Amino acid sequence: MAATLELAESHPSRALRKRAVGAGIRSSLTRRAALRAASLALCVAMWQLAVHYRLSLGIVTFANVPSPADVIPALWALLHSPKLPMHLAASVTRVLVGFCAAAAVGVGSGLAIGRYRMLEDTLLPPLEVLRPIPAVAWIPLAILMFPSSELSMMFITFIGALFPILLNTVHGVEALDPRLVATARSLGTKPLALYTEVILPGAAPAIFTGLSIGMGTAWFCLVTAEMIAGQYGIGYFTWESYTLQNYADIVVGMALIGVLGMGSSALVKRIGTALTPWYRLRGARQ
Template identity: 65%
Template sequence: MASFKKTNARPSRFTTAGMQLGSVAACVLLWHFASTLRIDLGVITFSNVPTPQAVISAIWQLLQSNALLPHLGSSLARVFSGYLMAAVAGVTLGLLIGRSRKAENWLMPPLELLRPIPAVAWIPLAILMFPSSEASMIFITFTGALFPILLNTIHGVEAVDPRLIASSRSLGASPRAILREVVLPGALPSIFTGLSIGMGTSWFCLVTAEMISGQWGIGYYTWSSYVIQNYADIVVGMLLIGLLGMGSSWLIKRIGDWLTPWYRLQGKS
């Protein structure tokens, strides 16, 4: 009888790129046919959805205008301001809560109470709390990114093998050295998972805030396009949000891979 062996050989970069581009092309093709034929399925209709050709034309018009750079600059500044503050606060609090039972008892109840509150619910209070709409939008971005980073840091710290900590302590390592040499490297993969997720949620929250209180930014551009019924521009805004969110999350993941060369995901075929 012929025997079949499993192989863990990874496809080449060209094969992987071809598969990825093929999946995107298939989605664009489906979008083209659904919007061109004005397909109406009852529960969902493409009668008013712009075609890919109309969206490409809108992209070209935006590139020729003077509005693209101000929109991009405003959104990027808000995202990275809130995200960097969330990264510092989330990792610091996560390390503290993960290592200290007393800190967990004091800090986790209010944090768990705040965590389920969606970003949209914070917008009215943020407008009241902060003197400028800019600060309120950065706060919304901070809030959205904080909890994924915080929880993944806590889980990463708690997942560190306690035998490694006990061995380090028995060899005379100080608490600071244990944190720096054992706990932090062990939790780093989980921390970067949280950082990557937090980047995506920060874009989601920023766009929501910009739709309500922004004057520049990708979210404001998308919402104002809907108000004036420039439907192709809505899709342009959505694509910009998707590309920026995907690119920034990819960058965080690459930095994480560079800082954790000992950690590799297994089992993908």
């Protein structure tokens, strides 16, 4: 009877503690969201003031930069334009195709290079030579290599996403504790099972970091890709606005690319967090 009473008394207190913890987490998330929104608002306000007072820092001047007051009507006009869905569909398709191809090649090659020294010595040096080449330098070669401009643009986004994914995968495999591999081998694990059950889960956090960065760089390369021969796309819209001297539209295109890149990178990161529940960042953050 006493034990029953003790359990009955402990359940409400346990529920209260859970509610308190949940309320604390929600309050913390709300404060962080408010702080981030305030940071963005402060940046926009500083931008408006710099343009309004024609701030000049010597080598940098805001005299000819469009202000947020100019950009907002341009954004509103684009949001009501019938071309916006076509621009978005073209850009998202090019980025997704290039990113998916880069993910397949980068993760597959990274797992092999990180595991076998011979592949590291034979494949990694030429890849390291290609890595510093900027995306814009690939444009003439992409035009010569591919029969259509669409494939050329997808290739540019592929190049932009490939190297962050590849190198993070290699580093993730190399950082794997060798005792895990040795233990799995001693238990008779087959080579394929070794990859799927030990190496891939161990390197997964680094792989998803590379995928998140790769998604961002794919959007980063979009303007370069759509300079080739695009008729639709956010990058094409941005470049066309520059040639037509529609300066407010340039900022609108840049902002759309930034928002889409940030959102897609955050989505990849969220998927990685959901698929790697065993991994948590260590260390306190203030």
